Amino acid sequence: MIIVSNTPFDAGERLNAFMEASQNAGAIASFIGRVRGEGGDTKSLYLESYADVTEQGIEDATKRAYARWPLTDILIIHRIGTLHAGEEIVLVATASEHRRAAFEACDFLMDYLKTEAIFWKKEITKSGSTWVEPRTQDYTDNKRWS
Amino acid sequence: MIIVSNTPFDAGERLNAFMEASQNAGAIASFIGRVRGEGGDTKSLYLESYADVTEQGIEDATKRAYARWPLTDILIIHRIGTLHAGEEIVLVATASEHRRAAFEACDFLMDYLKTEAIFWKKEITKSGSTWVEPRTQDYTDNKRWS
């Protein structure tokens, strides 16, 4: 399931529902990214997507994951709009019979989301705002899968 | 936090509480292992530990993880006793500022739990029961970190 939405979500609840729906998988890996709740300089994020283009791109990435690893299910939830400190940006969960497959597919999908998925991300702090681009490390991580 | 207990736990709820407690981490990786709810041959597990020795061993593994990766927090919950199909056996969650650190530490801790942690695991099916030992792949996975 792929959800790109400007509504906050409850990560634990979504993960439980995902597990409920994929009973035959013994291994579930997940990753949650969120806006850090930093001490002084409270930060918020603003995320943009390109409608169906964004979802189609994520869909294609999940197809590559299914082709590469023996997965029973994938869940990707990605927020858009304005996000405040402490809010979840992204949840990726992968279910498999095999621990390594679940871990690697989750890792792969996060690398896709960080570097290739059609999102734009602005960091807003008290001192101003900047559009964030992937770091060199993100691109390097993503190359591990090609 | 390390919990070895014969009481079932709610993975989503525990993960939410973990995230609540580690507000400054932007990246949370987790792994859940559970008893597969297989079609015909319903399986249950029986898990034994060696009291404080088991918890001390896990504690030492988390110290190695903290020394190796920049983590803000680790949660490990491991069931003992009798577990039925669909029940969670283990939850490992790692919180960090860095995605790779969270993923790798979670992966490392699961490898520890699979091959070195002081547990004994019996699989019970309609056709009988067997004590499960780590597979060759589990030992190979675990060697990645040494």
Next chain:
Amino acid sequence: MLKILYFGKLGELTQLREERVDVPNDINTIEALKSWLNTRHDLDCALSHPSIKTMIDQKLVHTNESIEGAQEIGFLPPVGGG
């Protein structure tokens, strides 16, 4: 009328996220359209920067393609979510 979408920092530069424009007849390729829009919004060549990708009707284009028949053009700065 051609629908133009400006994403991320481009939307800030143009101060609009999308617009519908009547493109002059002699503007019929991506590069020509970029130049025309750069001027129109006083963008100081922002659209012509090599990091900006273009989608015609939601498909990525890699060369200076014709915009004839296009309904929607999207200009995409470097992407990344998560």
Next chain:
Amino acid sequence: MLKILYFGKLGELTQLREERVDVPNDINTIEALKSWLNTRHDLDCALSHPSIKTMIDQKLVHTNESIEGAQEIGFLPPVGGG
């Protein structure tokens, strides 16, 4: 009295998970204790298998150590959880 713990499949073979035993005076090393317990529970050398690890007072021992002064001996088949 010495407390002996049999884990995993060893507990099934002995049909008990733990016991307290009066060890004869001439049984004063791990190997001697294993042999004595193998016989006592009709274990067909199960305790002497190289895969079985031993803990004296919850510390792993790697050689045929003395059990003098020990309170608790644990016999551990290959471990693994998760």
